[in-house]
Amino acid sequence: MILQTVIYSIVFPLLSLTLVLGFIRLLLGPTLPDRIIAFELISITSAGIIVVSAIVTDQAVLLDVASAWAIISFLSVIAFSYYIEKWRGRP
Amino acid sequence: MNEILISFLLVIGSFFMFVAGLGMLRMPDLFLRMSCSTKAATIGVGTLLFVLALYFANLGVATRALATICFIFLTAPVGAHRIGRIAYLVGVPLWEGTIKDELRGVYPSDACRPFGQECRIPNMDAPEVSADIEKRGD
Numbered sequence: 001m002i003l004q005t006v007i008y009s010i011v012f013p014l015l016s017l018t019l020v021l022g023f024i025r026l027l028l029g030p031t032l033p034d035r036i037i038a039f040e041l042i043s044i045t046s047a048g049i050i051v052v053s054a055i056v057t058d059q060a061v062l063l064d065v066a067s068a069w070a071i072i073s074f075l076s077v078i079a080f081s082y083y084i085e086k087w088r089g090r091p
Numbered sequence: 092m093n094e095i096l097i098s099f100l101l102v103i104g105s106f107f108m109f110v111a112g113l114g115m116l117r118m119p120d121l122f123l124r125m126s127c128s129t130k131a132a133t134i135g136v137g138t139l140l141f142v143l144a145l146y147f148a149n150l151g152v153a154t155r156a157l158a159t160i161c162f163i164f165l166t167a168p169v170g171a172h173r174i175g176r177i178a179y180l181v182g183v184p185l186w187e188g189t190i191k192d193e194l195r196g197v198y199p200s201d202a203c204r205p206f207g208q209e210c211r212i213p214n215m216d217a218p219e220v221s222a223d224i225e226k227r228g229d
Contacts (some may be wrong), residue, residue, distance in 0.1 A: 003094045007101065011102060015108055033174055034121055034124065037128050038115060044167075045111075048105070051136070067155065067158070067159040070136075
């Protein structure tokens with residue numbers, strides 16, 4: 001009971017606030033790498049939200065979703081950096 | 092007792108994530124922001140996954156959670172290093188309070204600066220590049 005209360009009143013609001021801050025940096029970010037690291041923060045926070053959802057709904061299957069999400073997030077960051085490296089043009 | 096410990100660790104982990112978001116918004120520089128996002132968010136997600144392993148108390152779940160923790164701890168520095176190197180080469184401006192810039196002068200001056208112009212990632216094996224570096228280096 002105390003676990004549900006703590007999750008719904010503290011953990012989910014903190015993680016959602018992290019998402020909001022990441023989105024603000026994604027909108028503000030002066031350069032493209034700023035936006036990429038904001039995107040990385042958003043995706044890793046989403047993995048955290050999935051993990052907390054696995055606890056609050058008592059479904060261990062969601063852990064697989066979180067690990068696949070982490071893999072895709074890492075691959076997207078590598079792909080973005082490769083794109084900047086091969087990029088000849090204006091910002 | 093177990094529930095209280097799990098709630099406490101969850102609050103710790105989400106607080107680390109929140110610190111990462113706050114640093115992402117407040118830090119003055121791309122590289123400082125990247126340090127926030129890498130360190131604090133990695134610790135936060137690691138704590139959350141550890142809490143998941145504690146909560147289910149199951150061998151399969153604990154193994155997968157540990158594997159995910161190891162994966163995140165291994166790949167977050169790799170991604171951050173790659174983004175940071177490319178951002179430095181592309182010419183993202185450093186914070187004006189930066190004291191030490193150890194990469195200054197290591198790459199040829201026309202390697203990638205300024206941002207948005209023709210960008211040439213130096214081939215470190217090319218003879219003229221290595222001669223340039225040896226000329227600059229001390």
